[in-house]
Amino acid sequence: MNPVKLSLSVMTAAAALLAGSATGGRAAEAIKPAIVYDLGGKFDKSFNEGVFHGAEAFKARTGIVFGEFAPTNDAQIEQGLRNFARKGFSPILGVGFDQAEPIKKVAAEFPKIKFAIIDGDVNAPNVQAISFKEYEGSFLAGALAALTTKTDKIGFVGGMDIPLIRKFSCGYAQGAAAINPKIGVTINMTGTTGAAWNDPVKGGELAKSQIESGVDIIYQAAGATGIGVLQTVADAGKLGIGVDSNQNGLHPGHMLTSVMKGVGVATDKTFTEALNGTWQPGNTVLGLKEQAVSLAFDDENAPLISADIKARIDALQADIIAGKVAVHNYAEDNHCPL
Amino acid sequence: MSAHAPAARLPRWMEYGLLPVLNLVLALLVSGLVVVVIGQDPFEALGVLLKGAFGSIENIGYTLYYATDIIFTGLAVAVAFQAGLFNIGGEGQAYIAGLGVGLVCLYLDFLPMPVIIALAVIASMVFGAAWAAIPAWLQAHRGSHIVITTIMFNFIAYSVMVYLLVHPLIEPGQMAPQSRAFAANAIMPSIKGVAAVVGLDLGAAPLNLSFVWALIAAAGTWLFIGHTSPGYAIRVVGANPEAAVCAGIRPERAIMLAMLLSGALAGGLALNEVMGVQQRIMVGFTAGYGFTGIAAALMGRNHPVGIILAALLFGALYQGGAELSFDIPDISAEMVVVIQGFVIIFTGALENMLRPTLARLAARLEGGRAQTA
Structure with missing residues (x-):
């Protein structure tokens, strides 16, 4: 391919790109x-x-x-x-x-x-x-888990061990402790490399070992690794909590809720x-106030959550929004009070 | 590798010229087919790729920046190859070297810049070599296979670094696991200023003095391996450890030396990434260059000049590939990895595919020449 032809083809490509972006209509202010x-x-x-x-x-x-x-x-x-x-x-x-x-x-x-x-x-x-404020949604998830668990042991599986994920786990643990200070919260991180976001098998193994230790509700914040966590939880007849988007539909009857983040x-x-x-x-x-972070309540998980519990979660949510309950943000000082 | 598998001898111009070029052409042909399959024009794609890699001084600067990383890791792999060792721990060695470089830049930044640079270079070599030293010792004295131990040490390095960056080294109050930025006198100077003197505008390209150090390291490696007695000992051990013993060479020492040198060379990657480009210690700054170095060493036939050329090719693929997925959105980042994979397969893993044919051709040419003579 000679240089002239080459630059021509690049130019046509660029022109096509420009044309593509102009199809928006409002040419002037688009x-x-x-x-x-x-x-x-x-x-x-x-x-x-x-x-x-x-x-x-x-x-x-x-x-x-x-x-x-x-x-x-x-x-x-x-x-x-x-x-x-x-x-x-x-x-x-x-x-x-x-x-x-x-x-x-x-x-x-x-x-x-x-x-x-x-x-x-x-x-x-x-x-x-x-x-x-992922920690606010996670707090509610922890509270809901603490209200629902029969073994007083709940779990968390994170992806890569970074402050962002500790924001989730720390909020979750705080929420659980707010309901029951003696509750046992098992926290596992999948790994220390980017691969930790994409290892459903390992996620499943971590979930399995948590379940064996008596945990009956597991919250995952682990990207694609979480798919394995939720699958294992459902297979074992326990409850999982989804993250980022509404994952309640993944395993109806085995998904307590999802902490949704409105990206x-x-x-x-x-x-x-x-x-x-x-x-x-x-x-x-x-955060919760702007409804950009929220728990997913829909037909899929309605049978799992009694009206009583739902009312307590709603009250907690109102308290957090009103500032009556303060949730500590791990990222502020890289420290979790629990 | 080639030392162990002399499948068929080729004349030098075929070995170092024709064969790699043919392999590259094959890789591009197959990649072109893939581009056709997803409904794009392969010639346009090649054009964008070439223009992306070499189309402007800035783009060339980016290509050379990527090449810098791969020269270091390629040399690291090649030196170990000379002793018959397959060091796939370049990632981990470079990662830990980044810790050494970072500690110098973070805590000794009261020193003048030239001193910091010298200390950082030393730290990159010492930390990289130290991380290679344990697998090397285990191989030399206990026979633990270096492939297994170095890859395990990669994972230990990942964990150590994530721990350090999440806990003691993290800049407080921020999300990403990374240290604070280095002070202005503790960064590797950009080549931008030098290039501007001769009228070249490098733009935003992150090319820095590490590139020069990479070239020096390549020359040093060539001298050391080819023209010194310890280098010779390494090569003899690589070719035949028993013969080496008979010749009075101690294989343990040669193995240790080769691996320490290999780790020290891999450490150069940290100079480029940590001190030159990111100017802070980050999680995962090695980004797989340690593994790309294996391909570069294979393709460059373990010769420093070959490695520099191979690193340029891979640098061009990284840089041109990014531009490709940018300009032609249908060719996604994953597609670019596929294309890079083809180049690695054809130039590295399948390097012996065309060799017998070429050897026959070479023999016929020789024969023809003999008859006419």
Whole structure:
């Protein structure tokens, strides 16, 4: 292929890209949103996929297409952000705390481009940082588990042992202790590498050993590893608690609830704000109050939860929202009071 | 490897020139077929890939940055190969070396920059070598297989580093398991300034002085293995440990030396990633380069020049591949891994596939030449 032809084909590709993004209709004020996923990849059945579905919802409503990039190493995160910024995409959404540093850097280089980050903490005039109070949802899950358990032993299986997951486990343990200070909470982490997010067999083994020690309810925050946890729990006739999205339907009758994290809603929100011109930089922390973190109550788990228990959970939720019950955030001091 | 499997001897121009190129072409052909299957134009994809890797000074800078990592790990694998050892612990050795580099940059940053750089280079070598030392000793004195022990040590390194980064080293109040950023005088200087002097704009490319150190390490490896008596001892042990004993060489010492050197070379990866690019210690900064180094060593025939060329190829695939999945969204990041996998299979694992054919061809050429002479 000669150089002229080569550059021509690249140009046509670029033209096609531009044409694609212009099909949004509102040519003048249309935005060009983009997503840089985290290293877990786009289709992880939870976190990244939630962002993708949020962006798809935005696309379905507005007809505006979005750019996306799935980096495979840390250097590519920054590269991807910068590539989108150079091509004039805005807002650019980075998924996951890994992107805090790269976004800080690239946002400083492109002050006119809007950036957003999920789960990260970036203070810059053109960055919207969205994080979630996972510990609040986990607290309620712990309380619900403590109210439901027959053995007074509940369990937690996390993915990779990082502060984010300890936020979940610490909230869960606090919620359980709020109901019953003597309850036994077994906490296991699957591993210390990224593979810990994608090891359902090991997740199942951890769940099995917890069940053997008397645990009858297990909460998983372990990505695809959690699929194995929930499967094992269901096979053993015990109860599981899902995470991030509503997983109640996975094993009806064996899923106590799911702690939902509204990453898709947050994605849709930041894109929509940018479109409407109401986009604001700054930190947004979404929790129970904003309904961005919640327990899933639906037909699937209704038979498992009595009206009494539901009322106590609702009361706890109201107390947390009103500030009467304080849930400690592990990430604040890397310490869990329990 | 090639030392153990001299399937068929080839003339040098075939061994080091034609064979790798043919293997590469085959890999690209098969990758092209895959691109066709998912409904994209393979020539356009190749164009984007090449342009992504070499299309601008900045892109070349990125390619060289990736190549830097792979030169270090490729050399590490090659040195161990010379002693007949398959060191697949480059990941772990580089990871622990990152700890050494990081500790220097975090806690000795009151020193002037040149001193810090020198100390960091030493720390990368010492920590990398130390992590290789235990498997090496077990192999030399107890016969524990180095493949098993080094891969186990990778996992120990992962766990140790995650523990350190989640507990003592983490920057308080933030989510990612990583240390605080290094001070400005404790980072590996970028090559950007030097390039700007000669009118080249490296843009955002993270190329830094580690690249120079990689080239020095390659030259040093070439000198040491090929032209010194300890290097010779390593090669003899690799070729035939019993003959080495008869020649008065102690295999244990050669094994220890080769593995320590291998670990020290793998440590260079940490200089590039920790001190040069991320400028903080991060979880998982080795990102699999230790394993890519195995492919680079195979492809480069364990020769430093070959490894540099192979590292350039892999660097180009990393960088061009990222641009490819960026520009043609249908070619996902996973597809790029598939393409890289084909290159590794054809240039590494299947390197002997074409060899007999080429050997026959070479023999016929020789024969023809003999007749005309």
